[in-house]
Amino acid sequence: MISSFLVDHDGDILREMSIKEHPPQSHSSQHTIDSSQIHVPVLLADTLRLLAPKPGESYIDFTAGYGGHAAEVLARTGEYASSVLVDRDSNAIKFLQQRFADAAVSFSHMSFADAAEQLARQGRTFDIILADLGVSSPQLDQSERGFSFLHNGPLDMRMDxxxxxxxxxxxxxxxxxxxxxxxxxxxxxxxxxxxxxxxxxxxxxxxxxxxxxxxxxxxxxxxxxxxxxxxxxxxxxxxxxxxNQELQQVDRLLRCLPMLLRPGGRVGIISFHSLEDRRVKQFFAEDAKNGLESQFTVLTKKPIDGATYDVHQPRSRSAKLRVAAKQ
Ligand SMILES: C[S@@+](CC[C@H](N)C(=O)[O-])C[C@H]1O[C@@H](n2cnc3c(N)ncnc32)[C@H](O)[C@@H]1O
CATH class of the missing domain: 1.10.150.170 (Putative methyltransferase TM0872, insert domain)
Known part of the structure; x- marks a missing residue:
């Protein structure tokens, strides 16, 4: 049994967990997945309820990470060929390629700002968009990535x-x-x-x-x-x-949303600190000022916060989910 510290995005140790408690949900049982690469998706039930994936809908996950949200959304849409999993972290991309090895889904190893702008230029559109911002548990836990002061490591912190x-x-x-x-x-x-x-x-x-x-x-x-x-x-x-230029990344992604989301499509953004959440909130508030011309309907008048709605998942403690639909 491998032990790992579960740490939240503020770097606080939440609890020590054993990997056996949460075996990774492998998409394909033929592919070996390193069990130290555990990341439990946050606010999963509410994300699925509000994004409401339907059979045949296309999906882009801009922070696919270890595929926790993606596996659940894709299992409901069944639409792999027109769906894209993005992450700027090479470990995450390798993991996703193993996990979804038997699926026709596309992988994109780049920042979500670059991916969003490129796809928008190409005129690609999606029914469901998700961005679960911030760092993954494996990034925080692996001392050599240098994200945590709890385990000594090189001063690195690059996601890519x-x-x-x-x-x-x-x-x-x-x-x-x-x-x-x-x-x-x-x-x-x-x-x-x-x-x-x-x-x-x-x-x-x-x-x-x-x-x-x-x-x-x-x-x-x-x-x-x-x-x-x-x-x-x-x-x-x-x-x-x-x-990682994280706030600039969020601003660039938000600007692309009107181009990337199909009418009737839903976008969910999960943020972990107020600097990100404020940007997301303001983006939709600015859009709402356009009255009849506005492009989005906000489905979460108040954000769904992890501390209230996902109490069993320690990483959710600082998470806030906002979801909007394209008109
Ligand atoms: C919180 S984790 C996502 C976990 C994922 N939802 C899951 O269920 O496994 C965030 C992921 O987003 C990636 N990420 C963060 N900022 C990014 C950016 N600007 N562009 C691309 N990927 C990014 C990180 O590398 C990390 O793998």
Whole structure:
């Protein structure tokens, strides 16, 4: 039995789980799937209820990850040939190719912003669109990916290993002011704390590993206090967002939705922090201002939040699902 820590997107350990508890749902039993690559889909029941996949409908999953949502949607549509699974992570793509080896579905190893723009240019349209933003459990759990300060690893944080720019580049080359800016904007850290952190980083760099950086941040903020969230949590979030340009990615994807979604089609977006959720909310609110000309009907007047609707799934704790239909 392999043990793994289940960690939420804030980097907090939620519980230790044994892989045997959640065997991966292999699409094809002939293909071996590494059981350490576990990712339990969040808000699955509500996502399926609101996206309401029907036989014959085409599907694009912009963050297919380990195929948890995709397997369930595709099992209901039965429409593989016109469906696409996108992920920028090569491990995820390899896993998906194994899991869906017997299906005629397409895989796209690129960022969802690039994929969305390319497909929109090609005039491709879909009945169902899903984006389950953020990082997967395997990305957080594998220390060599450098996303977590709980397990020491290289300061990497790239979702796409073909990309050059890593967290080490940000930490070791950005000016103090640039660090303050990303820690306040993307980490939502108060300005005085961001200044202390950025100053400590610039004084003590270079950093190459997650643990020494997390320790330097904790020290700059006066150390850890009790069982509270680790003082480096927000800075690590900021670094991850900067390295992967996560907010720019969401903005570019949102702009493509009117082109990619067929009339009557449904789009679901699951976000894990307020910076993303605010963008999604504002996008649909702006559209609604167009009155009769608006393109979407929001199906979730309030977001479906994981803390209320998916209490048995610890990763859902900070998840928010918004769903809209194209008119
Ligand atoms: C939360 S996981 C998705 C899990 C998936 N829904 C499942 O059930 O297995 C997020 C996935 O999105 C991918 N991802 C995040 N941002 C991306 C982007 N901008 N472009 C493409 N993939 C992205 C990550 O690599 C990760 O595999």
């Amino acid at each position: 290993d073909r990309q050059q720019h890593s967290a080490a580049d940000v930490v070791n080359t950005y000016s103090e002011q640039q660090l303050i800016d990303i820690i306040t904007q993307y980490g939502e850290e108060p300005h005085a704390r961001a200044r202390s952190i950025a100053h400590a980083i610039v004084q003590q760099r270079p950093f190459y590993e997650t643990e020494p950086l997390a320790e330097a941040i904790a020290k700059a903020l006066g150390g850890r206090r009790g069982n509270k969230r680790h003082p480096a949590t927000r800075t690590f979030q900021a670094l991850r967002i900067e390295v």
